[in-house]
Amino acid sequence: MIFRRAHHVYYYLDIIYNAGTNKFVISQEFTVNSFARQKILSLIDSLGGTGRVFVQTHDFPDPDALASAFALQKLFKARGLNSTICFEGFMERGALKEMCSHLGIEAFRSDEVSMVEKDRVVIVDGCKHNRNVTDLPGEEVAVIDHHEVERPEDVSYCDIRPNYGSTSTIIYDYYLSMDEIPDRNSATAMMIGLLTDTAHLSRGCCREDVEAFAGLWNLADMDYVRHCTSNNLSLEDLSFISDSIGKLKTHENFGFIYLENSCARNLLGIMGDFFLGMKELDFVVLASRHERGISLSARSELRKWNAASIVRTALQGRGSGGGHADMAGGFIPGEVSEDELFNSLKSALFSLNF
Structure with missing residues (x-):
């Protein structure tokens, strides 16, 4: 069996040798979509039966997590699965x-659903055993993610594509494979998730992300997409922004900010993008103390500094981290001083080779 690509469609070809003609001939041809379709249908079939089905996002979800969960929920519904x-x-x-309210996305906190062991769980935009995905009582039967994570051996269906810019792009691929057209709200949600995670296709995206953007363009409410992706800040965020400007530390082209007051994780990422826009900075980390520990958000513009690897190295033995080459997150349970964290990150950046 060999593999070829033509007109943006991938094919598997079965090749056999004909001794009578002394030639190789194509015996069968399958599109990749047919393989993907069978795989998705098998997942849906496995989710049938007793118990409820939950689509679980990573903890403290962001737009891509909720968008991909919503679009997958709609795809399940089209196949008769609630x-x-x-x-x-x-x-x-x-x-x-506001996005959830406008698009009709109903998402519940885990303590609102009373999950039990016989329930089935599909994790999107996160992975089982990661610190930012709480282990709920149900059975995890699937993981769909675009982060750099280790494939869990105890999950039967794993679709992990770290080269993709968003999980929304993966779910859009599912719609293509199933010959389904997403409704307006699903398309709008996926477009928001895609553009948010890829910084409007400027960060960590691949050809499939661009094709998803093109495919969703005529299906989504682009006026609302622009509203959501351009109005990321509120007046109450200004105090955090002002505080972060005053607390910026630098070492060569590395910028570090440690906030004593609890700051929303999504806002940490937004501010990270802002500080990375400084011409003097190529790697930025923002840290914020919470009740449960310290959250980190990292941004990188240099290939030699893989954000996910840097964060994992700096937090080794005291916390966890992961993500992508250009953006990553981390968490430290308990207390770590500002200077200690700053020095750990400097060591990971300037003492090790990536």
């Missing part, structure tokens, strides 16, 4: 709540 979106934590940003 599901409920759930998450641990809460929605930290008012803009995210």
